[in-house]
Amino acid sequence: MKLSSVRATCIAALTCAASMTAFAQQPTTLYVASYGGSTETAFREKLIPQFEAKNNVKIVYVAGNSTDTLAKLQAQKGKQELNVVLMDDGPMYQAVQFGFCDKLGDMPVLKDLYPVARMTDSAVGIGVIATGLAYNVEAFKKANLPAPDSWEALTDKRFAQKVAIPPISNTYGLHVLLTFARLRGGDYKNIDPGFTAMTREVGPNVLAWEPSPGKMAELFQNKDVLLAAWGSGRVQALKDTGFPVQFVIPKEGAPALLTAACPVAGNSAPALSRAFVQYLLTPEVQTVLADTQGWGPANSATKLAPAVAAKVPYGKEQVDRLLPTDWKTVNEKRAEWTNRWNRTVER
Template sequence: MKRKRVSVLSVIALAGSLLVGCAGSGTEPAASDQPAAAGTGQGGEVQLESELVVAGNGATVEKLMKDKIFKKFNELYPDVKLTYVSGVSTEIVAKIKAQQNAPQIDVAVIEGAEQEKGRQDGLWEPLTEADVPNMSKVPQEYRVAENSGITVNVTPIGISYNKKIVEEKGLPVPKSWNDLTRPELKGYITMADVTSNFGRSPLIMLSYANGGSEKNMDPGFEKLKIIAGYMPTFAKSSAQLMQNLQNESAAYTTWTMARSLVLKESGLPLEFVFPEEGGNVVLTIASQVKGAKHPVAAKKFIDFLLTDEVQKMYATDLFYSPAVDVELPAEVAKMLEFDRSKIVTFDNDVVAEKTAEWIDRFNKEVAPLAGK
């Protein structure tokens, strides 16, 4: 039977802020003395440099990039040697900033908040539709400030819970961000610290749910102090969150729909809730590093990420909603549905400006309460 297909733009939300971040480790490529020559070849076709270094999240994101996206790109451009540098978005931005005088990374594919911090630090090369033709397919709602990057996928952040454990223990099904503070959840929660978007976005939403916002974080910190006492410690990576859920030492966590669906497809009985107060949508943004050694290949690769083929990979392999209008299998499109009316759009400038302050406050006021 022929499978029914629907347009993804009827499913995904229009919003922006803060990625799903996954921890990983990568080896930094050695610098070459001079970039390979690039220009126009016979027949007017563009010649790419012989190398390209891409930085992005680890775990399943890294696997998709290396196993499929890189291979498909090399089918088109077999002479380009591709190198992947994995890490969480904050680490990648810090590395690129440290290398400003001699960039070793050409393209960063990272979360929106960290991309915005990099923009404020002058790390990205502005892009145009002449550079990246597929950029024209990205809706205005997903456009990035100063065209310093291009959104390649999106996913909402909310609460995931293990349906089996919740039913067996008679625990509550979460509906609100404030449900995370219910005493019945003590001993069943795992959350990331606020250096990760999986911890930072829920902190901001706890503020929204209690009369605050990213501009008034006191309500969120007060609620997070309660939650801290329900856990032995805060997780340092998404890998640790996954481990805690898989070994059933926890039944609840806060992270993206994409991450929740990946584990559900692997057999873990996870359900994702987009809370009644709403939540933000995480943008994954591809940016060309300013001063990149391989700028022609960088632009071509970013354009490639917006092709229908790659956009479908993001949806079917990792359950990220595509950033462009592309048809998906009906069952995948249905899995990616959530209430668009509940989107909360964070002020990216405030988040980028205040994150370091929030991390410092978290370390002083919240982290010491874990397990108490």
């Protein structure tokens, strides 16, 4: 063989080998659907880069609320483009029911989770938020009122037209309905006592059934309301602005709202998807989510600095006071309850 032919063959072989090596090193792309706003910022700046570097993966963050993400899963049924999804626990249970979530598999970290975070074998809570009471500390002090410690504060006539509660379309509002059903002798399957309480006892005190976090904050800042039913994370965000608001877990207990995650069934990278969910449950990531998002750790092995621990539901004693929601029953009844709420509570 001529020297020129040998050279050409070697060059071609080297080029092919280099191309194959480059191809082998191309990172896998993982599509993660989660919340926008501060959550997206925290993921992009503090969480994603570390996972990408360790796993030779490129993560594409798809921002949207829980309803948006569930709608994407439904639209892509049978040809899923998303690999991992984060949603509120209610929509996540729907995703599990519809078969959109893959099995979590044998993740060692699962043994460290609080019981409330162990949702199903294909979805898991990664952050714990409490639905409770928020009140204007300065206004209460000025009026010589004791700090509220019970859900019954929402029925106190001293707060007529000074209360704000999200509507039933918002998980916080739904939690209030379920709580008063329980307090008045009902439950998920006997919701009538809850509607009666909301209509006759709580409703007269409510100035606004407000779903928007921004507008809820404005109601407090303008002193239009002194008391609200709201989430611990939302209250902490308002408190961080310097406003004198305080969150309370009522003595009767507080419903837990979980930020949940699952690997998507039938996705293109199942092992990496499970690895990302496991990564979100590590104490290191749980600490970041507590500090930046106000999500209480789902992993009981997480150790928070006192300043961060004060912001979130933290530790066995606090987490044990949070009440799980029977989302299977709720999701079956929610449309019916929403129509009834609109006719009777927010009429």
